Every structure is written in C-alpha cells, then in structure tokens.
C-alpha cells in the first residue's frame with residue numbers, strides 16, 4: 238500500500254455527443270473521479286491531487302482536511318497518519334462507497350420513471366447554486382467542507398445535469414458490466430461502454446477480470462479528455 242497506490246490521473250471518457258470546445262469543468266471533474274475510482278488506485282496524495290486540479294483551481298472549494306462517507310468512515314488527507322495502512326484501507330472504502338452512490342444517482346436519470354431527486358437535494362443543500370459570475374447566470378458547485386465525498390462528486394454532476402439536461406436524456410450511457418459512464422446518442426449503447434459492446438460479428442468481447450478488480454476493460458478503449 239502507501240505510495241505504490243499513488244493515483245495516476247487517467248483521462249476521462251470523451252462525451253462523444255458534445256462539441257469538443259464545450260467548457261464543462263464539472264463534468265470533467267466528475268468523470269475524472271469515476272474513471273480513477275474505477276481503477277481503485279487512490280492514495281491520500283492522489284485524492285488531494287484530484288481536489289486540487291478539479292475543485293481548488295476552479296474555485297469550487299478548498300481541499301477538505303477529512304474525506305468521509307456515511308457507511309465507510311472518515312480519513313484525514315493531511316498529517317503524518319494519512320499513509321497508515323488503516324487510513325489507506327479506509328480511504329479505499331470511502332472512494333468505493335462514493336463511486337457506488339454517484340453511479341446510483343446517475344442511473345436514476347436513465348430509470349423509468351426517471352429519478353432525479355439528487356438534483357433537488359443538491360440545490361436544497363446549497364451545494365449547487367444558480368449565480369452570475371461572468372456573463373450569463375450559470376450553475377456553480379459550492380459543497381461545504383464537511384460534505385461526504387459522494388456528496389461533492391454528485392454536486393459536480395448535478396450542476397452539469399442542470400445546465401445540460403437534454404444531453405443526459407439523449408445520450409447518457411452507464412455500462413451494466415462495469416458502471417463506466419460515457420455519452421453516446423445511439424440508443425443501443427445506453428447500457429454498454431465501448432469495451433462491452435457486441436462486436437460486429439455479434440459476439441460479446443471476452444473480458445478477463447483481475448482477481449482484485451471487479452471490473453476490467455481494454456486500456457486501448459480509454460478515450461481522451463473532453464475539451
């Protein structure tokens with residue numbers, strides 16, 4: 238454990254239905270979290286790096302002293318004990334639990350009937366606000382420092398959904414095999430990611446799972462970050 242688990246930022250999947258020039262920092266941040274947590278390689282420094290790049294530098298919030306998840310506990314992101322094996326284990330549980338909660342919230346958008354209560358919850362808690370910074374009004378993310386990790390990530394997606402709801406209704410894809418979140422307007426792909434789509438011959442691509450990895454995909458399918 239420890240430094241060997243340092244987070245190596247991997248590019249989030251490209252929201253293929255979106256123009257490359259679209260500026261959606263909340264979506265980039267949310268997808269970056271989901272992609273990195275899919276690989277289960279987070280260290281306290283790695284998570285601090287994600288906060289710094291996607292939330293501190295964009296003015297959303299400062300890196301919290303502690304990250305938490307309701308059923309997984311809490312762990313400090315600073316201090317001498319943050320590299321303890323126990324802290325690393327707790328952080329892994331927190332990230333895993335947060336990922337499950339975020340995916341569950343997003344799946345609600347694809348449900349029938351649709352469940353988008355996380356949008357109202359994000360507004361009600363003040364984590365997402367409509368405000369005017371520069372130019373027209375827009376949704377901004379303002380989580381409190383004590384928000385759970387899932388609460389922070391869900392608020393990122395909530396802001397993007399509120400500003401781009403039609404994109405989610407039209408092209409949100411969540412893979413039933415690996416929970417990967419992508420965007421594709423082809424209705425046949427709503428429940429599959431590129432790695433788990435049937436091949437042109439009609440056969441499903443065989444995927445080998447590593448013993449410690451509940452989901453696995455061909456790395457050659459990793460698309461680039463949206464710009």
Ligand SMILES: [Zn+2]
Nearest residue numbers: 412415430433
């Ligand atoms: Zn998949």
